[in-house]
Amino acid sequence: MHTDTPSKTKVFVAITAEHDTNGIIKPTILHWEDGRKWDIDKVYDVRQAASLKAGGQGMRYTCRIAGKQVFLFCDDGKWFIEGK
Numbered sequence: 001m002h003t004d005t006p007s008k009t010k011v012f013v014a015i016t017a018e019h020d021t022n023g024i025i026k027p028t029i030l031h032w033e034d035g036r037k038w039d040i041d042k043v044y045d046v047r048q049a050a051s052l053k054a055g056g057q058g059m060r061y062t063c064r065i066a067g068k069q070v071f072l073f074c075d076d077g078k079w080f081i082e083g084k
Contacts, residue, residue, distance in 0.1 A: 008053040011083035017074070027061055027072060027079070038065050040072075049073075054082040 014031035030038045042064040049060035053074055058075030073080050 009081040009083045010051070010054045010056060011074075012078060012080045015079045025059075027063065030065060030072070030081075032063070036053075040065055040066075044069075050083055051080075054080070056080070066075075 006010050008049050015027045015035075016029035016031070018026045018028055020026075024044055027040050030040060032038075040063050043061055044064070045060075045062040047060055048057070049069070050057035051060070056073065060073070060075050061072040070081060079080050
């Protein structure tokens with residue numbers, strides 16, 4: 001059976017970010033609910049995009065975190081990644 005419903009969930013996270021004078025936001029640390037923190041090593045790309053796996057849209061930040069590529073989304077001030 002085929003559905004158009006996203007197969008993954010949104011995992012909301014807290015983000016520490018730098019804001020420059022031009023309004024550019026650069027996320028620097030991802031914070032899990034359990035207190036763990038992950039440095040965001042690099043931001044490769046920022047664009048308006050939909051989360052095809054979890055639903056929703058906003059600014060999509062393509063990042064490297066702990067050696068892995070991660071899509072981090074900011075939707076109306078709320079940050080999330082695509083969970084399982």
